[in-house]
Amino acid sequence: MKKLTTILGLCLMTALPAIAQNYVSKVWxxxxxxxxxxxxxxxxxxxxxxxxxxxxxxxxxxxxxxxxxxxxxxxxxxxxxxxxxxxxxxxxxxxxxxxxxxxxxxxxxxxxxxxxxxxxxxxxxxxxxxxxxxxxxxxxxxxxxxxxxxxxxxxxxxxxxxxxxxxxxxxxxxxxxxxxxxxxxxxxxxxxxxxxxxxxxxxxxxxxxxxxxxxxxxxxxxxxxxxxxxxxxxxxxxxxxxxxxxxxxxxxxxxxxxxxxxxxxxxxxxxxxxxxxxxxxxxxxxxxxxxxxxxxxxxxxxxxxxxxxxxxxxxxxxxxxxxxxxxKPNVGKTYPICTPQESDEFNTLTLSPQWQWHANYNPKWIFLAADKGYARLYSYPVVKDYKNLWNVANLLLQKTPSNEFSAVMKLRFAPSPKYFGERTGLLVMGLDYALLSLENTKEGLILSQNECKKADKGTPETVNESVTLKDNTVYLKVTFNKEAKCDFSYSLDGKKFQKLGKQFQAREGQWIGAKVGTFCTRPAIVINDGGWAEVDWFRIEK
The missing domain is CATH 2.115.10.20 (Glycosyl hydrolase domain; family 43)
Structure with missing residues (x-):
């Protein structure tokens, strides 16, 4: 049940909910x-x-x-x-x-x-x-x-x-x-x-x-x-x-x-x-x-x-x-099984502690509506010389938790009606990266599966496949196999998923492993405000 008091700005860990101490992974x-x-x-x-x-x-x-x-x-x-x-x-x-x-x-x-x-x-x-x-x-x-x-x-x-x-x-x-x-x-x-x-x-x-x-x-x-x-x-x-x-x-x-x-x-x-x-x-x-x-x-x-x-x-x-x-080590007694946290329902006053931004934190990036059970990511302008997501700071990511797993998220997109180019989605980040990108365009909401090879070298993204959506609520999924190859899919009801795009070979980042998560950006134009993406939940599953 999603409750607790809504709070603005307390979006990084200050104290962990007691339930987090007993988290047990579904995948490792x-x-x-x-x-x-x-x-x-x-x-x-x-x-x-x-x-x-x-x-x-x-x-x-x-x-x-x-x-x-x-x-x-x-x-x-x-x-x-x-x-x-x-x-x-x-x-x-x-x-x-x-x-x-x-x-x-x-x-x-x-x-x-x-x-x-x-x-x-x-x-x-x-x-x-x-x-x-x-x-x-x-x-x-x-x-x-x-x-x-x-x-x-x-x-x-x-x-x-x-x-x-x-x-x-x-x-x-x-x-x-x-x-x-x-x-x-x-x-x-x-x-x-x-x-x-x-x-x-x-x-x-x-x-x-x-x-x-x-x-x-x-x-x-x-x-x-x-x-x-x-x-x-x-x-x-x-x-x-x-x-x-x-x-x-x-x-x-x-x-x-x-x-x-x-x-x-x-x-x-x-x-x-x-x-x-x-x-x-x-x-x-x-x-x-x-x-x-x-x-x-x-x-x-x-x-x-x-x-x-x-x-x-x-x-x-x-x-x-x-x-x-x-x-196991002999420590004198037996303790309950637990694992580092992975999934997040966004119904507490803080982000689950596995999340990390890709750069120093800016409080304008996120609002935790704990009573309603979602994280609202505000679209944030990309750099003026934007080439791809490599130099974007407001990527909300976590470590991959196994060599076989799926990451699934429920997302509602509310872009500004004033202009086009805002986007959000599900991201697998590394030296190469791939994503399910939900973008507001002149043709409406477009969901596409994109990839970027040699992102660190400034290579632009390419679109592998796209579809037009009428509903702004969508379920996004990426599945990793033992070779770190990823398949992307989406659903409109959270039950039946449709594959989109082509298989992607994940790569490590600079001294780190591939990471998975989400983001919300807008073009580098001068405006007063923009739209947002609401992540209802983000779950790691088999």
Whole structure:
């Protein structure tokens, strides 16, 4: 039943409804219900995941690049069942230089989340600006305004370490595209508040000879050793490397502790070591699968002679292989199955937390009519040199949640009667994109299936097939198969769907997987007001 008070402007997550904590996907559940789980534990693009345990709670975050809310926070009790509980940067990444243009692939790279002295910290590297940090006492509450800890072009993938003597160290990598150097790791020291670098960075490891593209370092200390967990070899075919030393600045010994081996899981690396209250060790990492993005895996881990072994070490050489299925972590009790949120009925005061805009948020884009159960997206002018949707900011999108699913939405379009060219629809976004486009034209409402190849290069859309609609309420659907090929269809009654256009091969975006969602735009003309699209619901189904 759709109720609650209508509210204008509260369109990003500030507090999640209790029901969201028990969301269970219809298309991908990792918990098999028999004491075991399957990988990926999250079949969605949470790239470069990092996590920490506080008591019996686990919190995870991941790269969000240009998408807002940024730094989504996920919570789990057992490392298998996760739900989205917040976002550390809900509205805008600063400094705001391009408010209404997506900065594809920029901004938030490979964050780390840590708990120290009763506070949660997230550090991340912005490849064009430097190292940022935000903190909070409550990960479900408000996070502090991000501060620039170390200004530098090309510093990425940052992790702090608080030592027993009170000193604070930060490990990081370099982005070759900005720094002119990659495949090396460096350490600097921060002040006691961890909000300012107090030394220059010192390179502590060079991976050029045997570990090209070492990056994503995570800093830990155990049994007197400083450990840097760092992936190498690239995201598609790489491996997990671990370095250890008695000094934070080295010299470091090295050991490959997980590689694909004979498994079917490519590039198993970059993630977080966590433990349980019962003394087990586990490793959260990602797997790059192309259009579906970088999926989150959970691997068993153990310590042998002060070296970690990740995955299953079948031949006893100290290097494990990733697992597809395994027994669940022993966390002392059993918790209910849940998954990250996917569908949205738009009957609460906030958007469901899986939604992200493609750029910094503008409150003029959306109105949540929670008492009536819809989200109204106002048509917003595209840029004057508009070529396609690649540089449109007000795309409301979410990660793909499985390798087989359908996204279905009920939409009512109310364009302005004063002019033509406003449009809305159902969108699959990436370097190539495709959509069902509902547009008001001189001939009336036209529903078309369009696609755009090489959108990032400015290529215009092409129309594959179109129909004229008399009714402004329509149901739109896209179905993905295991190869990320998409079929589009529409319905006038929500029951019988008619295929429209041709099959589309989804592609990843810039450092992110393909995303699915909606939008509402109008031409770049000067007017006082425009029309809107009302999304009654958006559902992920089999």
């Amino acid at each position: 559940v990792a918990d098999k219900g028999d004491g075991t789980y399957r990988n990926p534990i999250i079949h969605a693009d949470y790239s470069d995941p990092d996590a920490c345990r506080v008591g019996d709670d686990y919190y995870m975050t991941a790269s969000s690049f240009n998408c807002i809310p940024a730094l989504q926070i996920l919570h789990s009790k057992d490392l298998v069942n996760w739900t989205i509980v917040n976002a550390a940067v809900p509205y805008a990444l600063e400094p705001i230089e391009a408010v209404e243009k997506p900065e594809h692939g920029n901004r938030v790279w490979a964050p780390s989340i840590r708990f120290h002295n009763n506070e949660f910290y997230i550090f991340w590297g912005d490849p064009d600006q430097g190292v940022f940090m935000t903190k909070t006492k409550d990960p479900r509450g408000t996070w502090s305004k991000p501060v620039l800890v170390k200004a530098a072009k090309g510093i990425i993938d940052t992790t702090p370490l608080w030592d027993e003597d009170g000193r604070v160290y930060l490990v990081h990598a370099f982005a070759g595209s900005r720094a002119g150097l990659k495949s090396v790791l460096a350490v600097c020291e921060l002040n006691a508040e961890a909000n300012q670098a107090i030394t220059e960075s010192r390179i502590v490891f060079d991976g050029h000879e045997h570990h090209e593209t070492c990056e994503g370092p995570k800093f830990y200390k155990r049994n007197g050793y400083y450990y840097i967990f760092t992936p190498a070899g690239g995201v598609v075919a790489g491996w997990q490397l671990v370095l250890r030393s008695k000094n934070p600045y080295g010299p470091y010994e090295e050991k490959v502790v997980m590689a694909q081996g004979k498994s079917t899981i490519n590039g198993p690396h970059q993630g977080a070591w966590v433990d349980t209250t019962t003394g087990e060790d586990w490793f959260l990492n990602f797997q790059d699968v192309g259009a579906y993005g970088r999926l989150t895996h959970l691997q068993p881990m153990k310590w042998v002679k002060d070296w970690p072994v990740i995955g299953v070490d079948k031949d006893g050489d100290g290097c494990g292989e990733p697992v597809l299925t395994y027994k």
